[in-house]
Amino acid sequence: MDIENTKAQMRKGILEYCILSVLSRNSCYASDIIKELKEAEVIVVEGTLYPLLTRQKNAGLLSYRWEESPQGPPRKYYELTDTGRSYLSELDNSWQELVGSVNRIRTR
């Protein structure tokens, strides 16, 4: 068994949930999200985030607007849509359930 692979599998499951959670506080552009996720050690490389954002946006969970950046190209600022919000609150519930389940198993 490859421990890194298992860790990656675990992260993978919660990444979408984490992105939505970050965006639930305020709208940000990709680098802000990356910073938070990196600090929390949920992702290793930035490239992982971009396909996810695209997919969530296409699924109607996120919307974005362009904003000029003080330097470099303009930035996409993402924010949660109403669908995204209700989607997130469902994930919140299932996360609570999951944590509860895991804890029950571990402390038995």
Place this chain on the structure above:
Amino acid sequence: MDKTININIGGSLFSIDEDAFGMLRDWLQSLNNRFRNVQGGLETIEDIEMRVAEIFHSQKGLAGVITKDNVESMISIIGKPEDFEQQEPEDSGKSMYTRNDYRRRLYRNPQDTIISGVCGGLGAYLNTDPVLFRILFAVAFFVFGSGFLIYIILWIALPVAHTESQMRELFGSNFYAGSHGKTGPGGSQGHGNVSSGIGNAFNEIFGAIGKVIYIIARIMLILMGIVFVITGFTGLMTFILVFVFKFPNILVLEGTGLNMNFLPDFMSYIVSAGTVPWIIGLSSIVIVLPLLALIYWGIKMIIWFRARDGIFSLAAIVVWVASLAILSIVLFNEGTSFANTARTSSEAIVPRSSDTLYIVSDHKLNDVIYNKEVSFPDDEYEIFINDNLRELYFRPYLSVKTSGNNSTRIEVRKHSAAATESIAYQRLRSLQFNYGVKRDTVRLDEYFRLPEGRKWSADFVGVKLYIPEGTVVKLDKNSDFILHSNYHYRFHGRFGNEQWDNDNKIWIMSDDELVPAGI
């Protein structure tokens, strides 16, 4: 020092070392391979490229040269595509999205520009050297300026490719080879073309039939496109030659007597003064827009490009319909001033003492100064314009008939049109045409005229001569002109053979028409 290459990433231009470029290109290539078959993959690639640009900006600003170190640290931040954690469900709509995402469109290419990037765009779109198109346009420039015209149309119709995805639509599968570093070492063309491998016999047969049908349709379309372009072009050239340059004689069709060169000038005598520029402007739009559209769609059929021209076309259609509508209203308004017609006719008997009848003209066109001539083919209506005095002269309509009762008669009919009948009668009375009879002689003016400055109002003077059979008819030079202009077609071949008596031409009245003496 290493060679540097200019590249465009995420909409920004950077200079990059050659070896760093190779590294970046390989990375972008693997990024492309990783995402191009994935739903929304192109957008992801675009987002990542924006991020790359941002990282380069923060490292270098706009001025510095990107080195291998910069590329390495960028890759360590974003990661290698194979390190991205796979999130998307596998095989989701793989083929469906590749087709849509690789839709090609023609844009102007901002990276390869001499004037506006039209040729650069064509080259990128058709994967050909843009120099070819530059030469073609330059050569076509000398063919009645057609190259210039087509160039301008494409310039207006084609947008510039601003974003990465537009560049991708422009370059298609040559995107990496073409748009990133045209001075660079070319770029390996190795996106393994995924063949389905499921070689179903039916599919192959239908595929082959489909291909043949496609090629035939394509050829038809190209032929149609060529016809469109030629038609549009000829029309446009004619329009420009006639209305802009008043090219001499282009509308004088041999043998028909049609001379409408000065029709636009004559127009100022028909409609009220202020509306002439409107009519000319609006009819130009009404005529020219469809011709331009024909040329554009013809080109489009021939080289089969896609462009975001929907709004452009819509605007053109709106302008055209509006112009046509306004033109109709203007013309309808003008038309009402021809709504009523007044007619008169008068008659005189010519006293006869011999079997010879002289027809002579008092007022001769030769004595009139005119600088323009308009003629219409069917009713032999000829108009002579003196622009300085703003006077109009017309040839009267002459017909010669065999008299039924052995008397010689002249009948003169006039008509004029106007908005109301009473105005029409006023105009009619002001038509200046003189005729008179003496023993064995009919005197006619060679022309009739409108009073100075008066507009044209469908004015007409017709002269009918009833002459007994067997009469010898002698015409002087000017009355001969009247006959000539009226009988040119009907008497084809008879003119030129007449006998002369001093200055008179001799004709003889037969049982139904005039024939030259001696035939």
